[in-house]
Amino acid sequence: MSFFRLPIGLCTDIQKVIAEFWWGxxxxxxxxHWAKWDRLCKAKGMGGMGFRDLTCFNQALVAKQGWRVIHFPESLMARVLQARYFKNSSFMQAKLGSNPSFIWRSILWGRQVLQNGMRWRIGCRQQVKIYQSRWIPRLTSFKKFSRATLPVEVTVSTLIDKEHKWNEILIKQHFDHEDAYKILKIALPRALEPDQMIWTYDKQGRYVVKSGYQIAMSLKFKDQPSSSTASPTEWNAI
Incomplete structure (x- = not known):
């Protein structure tokens, strides 16, 4: 499960066995069966039983291989995949290609989780583009909400002055109040460091399967209704 995308039928059969055992x-x-399986797979804080959806858990595990390709580019696996599938682009922009291997298909499937949970940490500021990159710390989206008033290809370095601080006047001029507040809260490194892709749901910025699983669940069950009165605190008490 950590390397390959398991067939949906296999995951469904395993979940059926678990459900039959649960209901006796x-x-x-x-x-x-008094409740749907996807409802039982919700976290206890959301009114579920906390069972794992095997398809989503599989995707969260495979996403870790994509994380290793990004952060360990000198590894044998990363170099082989780059030579075969993304010679002239980055891993995040790589496409399926012609006649792809099963493991490459699996890694790109896991990449969907990374695309929804990763953002740039500002360093030397030469790679991060203001309007195209995901860099503003916001849980729903890491891109700006404001209308573009600067050139499309401009980088974040434009927003930083000679004293290595945010240019507050320029930021408030080109961004709305919410975006400006989020940007000014970003801590700039004291020393010049390269821009780095980090996992936004971990304090140290490293990919964690637990939070990756929650992203996979949100991708699979996008538009589920939820209770308007009960809070996670109440569910946890129960």
Whole structure:
């Protein structure tokens, strides 16, 4: 599960066995399943039972291989994949290509999780583009909300003055109040460091399967209704 995308049918069969055990079903006697499996897979704080959806868990595990390609580019695996699939681009922009291997298909499937949980940490500021890159710390999206008033290709370095501080006047001039507040809260490094892709749901910026699983769940179950009255605190108390 950490390297390959398991067939959906296999995950479904395993989940059926777990569900039958949970509801007490046997070959000679079937019991009623009182709730859908996707509802049982919700976290307890959201009214579920915390069972793992195997497809989403599989995707979160495979995403770790993509994380290693990004942060360990000198490894044998990363160099082989780059030579075969993305010679002239980065891993995040790589495409499926012609006649791809099963492991490359699996890694690109896991990359969907990374694309929804990674953002740039500002360093030398030469790679991060203001309007195209994901760099503003915001949980729903890491891009700006403001209308573009600067050249499209301009980088974040434009927003920093000679004293290595945010140019507050320029930021407030070109961004709305919410975006400006988020940008000014970003801590700039004391020494010049390269721009780095980090996992936004971890304090140290490293990919964590637990939070990756939550991203995979949100991708699979996008538009589920939720209770308007009960809070996670109340569910946790129960």
């Amino acid at each position: 079903s046997k070959k000679e006697k079937r019991h009623i």
